[in-house]
Every structure is written in C-alpha cells, then in structure tokens.
Amino acid sequence: MKRIFALLIIGTVASCGPPPTPVQVTPIVANETTLATARNTLTVGLNFKDPAAAQFRNERVYRMATGGTVVCGEVNGKNSFGAYVGFKPYYVRLNANGQGERAHTEFLAQTACQQAASGTLQVSQ
Known part of the structure; x- marks a missing residue:
C-alpha cells in the first residue's frame, strides 16, 4: 500500500508542467473572423447543448506578444431544458495561425x- 501511495505521489508531481509565463497583451479591434473562430472554439469545444443559440456580449480582443490572440467576453447558452442559463464570462486563446487552443468559462475565464x-x-503551454 505504501508503494502504491508513493508511486501515486511521484506520478502526480512528475505530471506537473512548467509554471505559467507572463505574456504582454495589447487590445486590438475585433474582426468577424476572429470572433467567429473564438465562438466556435468555445461552443463546440465545451459541448454547448445548442451552439447555434449561444448569445455573446462584451467581447474584447487582445494580441499576444507571442503572436496569438485572446478573446474575452460573456456567453449565454441553453441548458438541457432549452432555457438560457444567464451570461457567464468566457476566454478563448487562438494560436498565431488563428486556430483555437484553449477555451474556458466561469472563474478561469474571469481570471484570464x-x-x-x-x-x-x-x-x-
């Protein structure tokens, strides 16, 4: 039992990646292609019940010094009963090629x- 616990601890520590690195970002004017890609990455990647019915507001776009793009805003999606759940913060990171890399809602999105x-x-990374 002690060996299993020790292996579990070692595996957990070994799986930890490098710490986050700070990246400078500057606000830019949003274009429809960037917003559409971010919205698709969010609604499909996070398995929204009805991606086409998602509502968006307060969207802001930032250019990362590393070449990627960050889109922040609020999203309102439908639940299993077809009712809207209320606007929640969202965050999507696009790589330098404009493809979606990460999407978060709620606390992680608010923090980012x-x-x-x-x-x-x-x-x-």
Whole structure:
C-alpha cells in the first residue's frame, strides 16, 4: 500500500508542467473572423447543448506578444431544458495561425480576462 501511495505521489508531481509565463497583451479591434473562430472554439469545444443559440456580449480582443490572440467576453447558452442559463464570462486563446487552443468559462475565464485587461497574461503551454 505504501508503494502504491508513493508511486501515486511521484506520478502526480512528475505530471506537473512548467509554471505559467507572463505574456504582454495589447487590445486590438475585433474582426468577424476572429470572433467567429473564438465562438466556435468555445461552443463546440465545451459541448454547448445548442451552439447555434449561444448569445455573446462584451467581447474584447487582445494580441499576444507571442503572436496569438485572446478573446474575452460573456456567453449565454441553453441548458438541457432549452432555457438560457444567464451570461457567464468566457476566454478563448487562438494560436498565431488563428486556430483555437484553449477555451474556458466561469472563474478561469474571469481570471484570464482580468489579466489580459491589465496588459499581462499568465500563459500555460
């Protein structure tokens, strides 16, 4: 039992990646292609019940010094009963080629978007 516990601890520590690195971000004017890609990455990647019915507002776009793009905003999606659940913060990171890399809602999105608004985003690889 002690060996199993020790292996579990070693495996957990070994699986930890490098710490996030700070990346400078600057606000830019959103274009429809960037917003459409971010919205698709969010609604499909996070398995929204009805991706086509998602509502978006307060969207902001930031260019990362590393070449990627960050889109922040609020999204309102439908639940299994077909009712809207209320607007929640969202965050989507696009790579330098404009493809979706990461999407988050709720607390992680709120934290990342606050960092982006401050000009420095902590990015995990």
